Amino acid sequence: MSQPTPDVYEQGKGMDAHNQVMREIRSRKEASYDPHEPTRVWLDEDNTPTGVKQSLTIILNTGGCRWARAGGCTMCGYVAESVDGGSVSHEALMNQIDVCLEHEEENGDEPAELIKIYTSGSFLDEREVGAETRRAIADTFADRERMVVESLPDFVDREKIGDFTQYGVDTDVAIGLETATDRVRHDCVNKYFDFADFEDACTEAAVADEDAGSEADAGIKAYLLMKPPFLTESEAVEDMISSIERCADVEGCHTVSMNPCNVQRYTMVDELYFNDGYRPPWLWSVAHVLEETADVDAIVVSDPVGHGSDRGPHNCQECDDLVQKAIKDFDLRQDPTVFEQVSCECELTWEVVMERERGFNQPLTR
Numbered sequence: 271m272s273q274p275t276p277d278v279y280e281q282g283k284g285m286d287a288h289n290q291v292m293r294e295i296r297s298r299k300e301a302s303y304d305p306h307e308p309t310r311v312w313l314d315e316d317n318t319p320t321g322v323k324q325s326l327t328i329i330l331n332t333g334g335c336r337w338a339r340a341g342g343c344t345m346c347g348y349v350a351e352s353v354d355g356g357s358v359s360h361e362a363l364m365n366q367i368d369v370c371l372e373h374e375e376e377n378g379d380e381p382a383e384l385i386k387i388y389t390s391g392s393f394l395d396e397r398e399v400g401a402e403t404r405r406a407i408a409d410t411f412a413d414r415e416r417m418v419v420e421s422l423p424d425f426v427d428r429e430k431i432g433d434f435t436q437y438g439v440d441t442d443v444a445i446g447l448e449t450a451t452d453r454v455r456h457d458c459v460n461k462y463f464d465f466a467d468f469e470d471a472c473t474e475a476a477v478a479d480e481d482a483g484s485e486a487d488a489g490i491k492a493y494l495l496m497k498p499p500f501l502t503e504s505e506a507v508e509d510m511i512s513s514i515e516r517c518a519d520v521e522g523c524h525t526v527s528m529n530p531c532n533v534q535r536y537t538m539v540d541e542l543y544f545n546d547g548y549r550p551p552w553l554w555s556v557a558h559v560l561e562e563t564a565d566v567d568a569i570v571v572s573d574p575v576g577h578g579s580d581r582g583p584h585n586c587q588e589c590d591d592l593v594q595k596a597i598k599d600f601d602l603r604q605d606p607t608v609f610e611q612v613s614c615e616c617e618l619t620w621e622v623v624m625e626r627e628r629g630f631n632q633p634l635t636r
Contacts, residue, residue, distance in 0.1 A: 288460040289341025291538060305331060305362040309348075309390070311370040313378050315602070316386070317569055318416055319487070319524050320440070322602055326382035328370045332398045333357040335391025337422065337462065343448075344460045344499055347534030348390040360403045367410060385411045386418040386444075394421035394430050394443070405433050412437035418491060420444040423463055423471035431478035435486040441478075442488070442525070445471055448495040450513035458498035460538075465516070468492070472522035479522070489524045492517040496530040496559070496572075496583070497551035499539050502627045503620075503634075506551060510559045518568035526563075528572040530556055530583035543581070549633035550576075550583045553593040554620040557609045560597065564606040571601040580636075589614035 309329040316325045335342060374382060387407065391398050399407075411417060417434050419441070426443050434441040447468050448459045455461045472490045479488040494513050497506035510528060517526045530551045533543045542548035556572050563570050574597060576582025578590035585593060592612045599608045619635060627634040 288344065288538070291341070305358045306365040306369075307331060308366040308370055311373045313374065313382065316384055317525075317571055317601055317604070318384060318440075319489070319569065320416070323384040323416060324378070324380075324382045325384040325386055326370065326374050326378070327386045328367070328388070330363060330366055330387065330389045330393075330399070331358065332363070332389040332391065334398070335389075336395060336397060338391065342460065343446075344458065344538035345495065345531050345534065347537045347540070357397070360400060360406070363399065363403045364406060367407060371410075381414065383415040384418070385414050385416070388420045388444075392421040392425050393419040394425035394427075396425075404430065408433045408437065408439075412439060414439060416440040416442070418442045418444055420446070420493075422446065423467040426471040426474050428474050428478040428481060431475060431488050432481060435478060435482040435488055438485045440487040442491045443471065443475060444491040444493055444527070446493045446495075447513075447517070448493070448498065449509055450494075450516040451509055454498060454501070454509055458500045459495060468517075469520055472520050476522040490520075490522050491525040491527060492523050493527050493529055496528050496556060498531060499542055499548055500629070502629060502632050503552060503555060504624045504627065507555050507559060507624070511562050514559070514563040514568075514570055515566055518563075518566035518570075523568065525569040525571065526566075528556065528559060528570065530572065530574045530577075532574075532576040532583065533581035546633070546636075549636055550581065552620045552623070553577060553583050553585045553590060553597070554617055555624075556583060556597060557593060557612075560600055561606045561609055564604065569604065572597055573601070585620070586614060586616035589616065 309331045311328050314325050314327060315322055387393055389398055393399050417439050421443055423445055431441050445468060448461055449455050450465050452464050475488050475490045482488055494510060496510050514526050517523050532550055533540055539548055553574060556574060560570060560572060574583040574594060577594045578584050578587060584590050596608045596612045623634050
């Protein structure tokens with residue numbers, strides 16, 4: 271199959287200006303990575319439709335996201351961690367899986383019930399992870415209870431999901447939707463697809479769920495971006511609440527993960543940040559959204575990466591750890607009253623920002 275250049279891939283996407291800027295920023299990357307070593311691996315616990323599960327999270331080191339090679343999303347620096355050359359062999363990817371299994375054996379008391387596999391792009395894109403590798407990974411984890419794999423909606427289909435559900439493993443596809451508002455996704459995130467494409471992917475998952483019968487469940491986990499660039503704090507909060515509500519109403523989407531934006535290297539957000547044009551979201555905003563959407567028909571969770579740092583979601587630094595702890599508690603118990611137990615004087619500053627920040631004066635505070 272031919273490999274289109276970034277210029278060809280972006281044709282018709284209507285985002286040429288953003289992509290040109292992003293390609294220039296990404297070209298500054300100097301580091302290289304070993305195709306036989308995963309980008310990251312860790313043990314944790316996650317809330318799932320069948321309860322809280324011990325999890326093994328794997329970030330495979332692949333050739334990178336196809337869309338990122340065209341330019342890509344304004345906030346995503348993961349492609350900077352990908353292997354040079356655009357592809358990784360089946361053998362190298364399986365070596366990475368072996369490294370992750372060794373990590374689990376050395377650091378876990380028993381095999382994790384939940385396996386989460388991410389790449390710098392789409393696990394279901396066969397130019398990034400081939401069909402042979404996908405099926406071998408499905409076979410490797412056939413004895414686990416649940417799988418989560420990440421993909422853009424373009425590559426989601428019932429047959430690929432069936433590679434996992436055939437073993438009786440509940441399978442979720444995590445989709446980086448970012449927002450349910452097409453204008454925000456296109457203009458602020460520089461992501462090319464529409465909400466309707468996400469709905470189509472949910473339909474594919476619903477069919478895969480039906481095909482699996484009582485042996486396994488299949489569904490969608492929507493990843494949303496809290497505070498893309500160019501939105502004020504209040505606009506970001508309003509859009510996030512609306513997006514969670516819209517996702518929860520889509521059949522097949524059972525979980526919504528709100529990801530507060532953090533400042534990653536080799537991104538447009540990084541450029542804005544260093545020119546005083548962007549501040550990561552307040553943790554008060556994250557807590558507020560979780561409180562406001564606690565009654566939707568879906569599991570809503572958030573894991574603020576880099577919380578408390580200048581480049582990550584933060585308040586005043588004095589209360590960051592307490593609010594983060596409350597967010598983690600909410601993730602596991604889905605009880606909004608946990609936020610009544612945290613308070614800080616900086617909440618008044620956040621309220622002023624929510625009221626007074628405008629597009630022409632953002633960020634109102636650092």
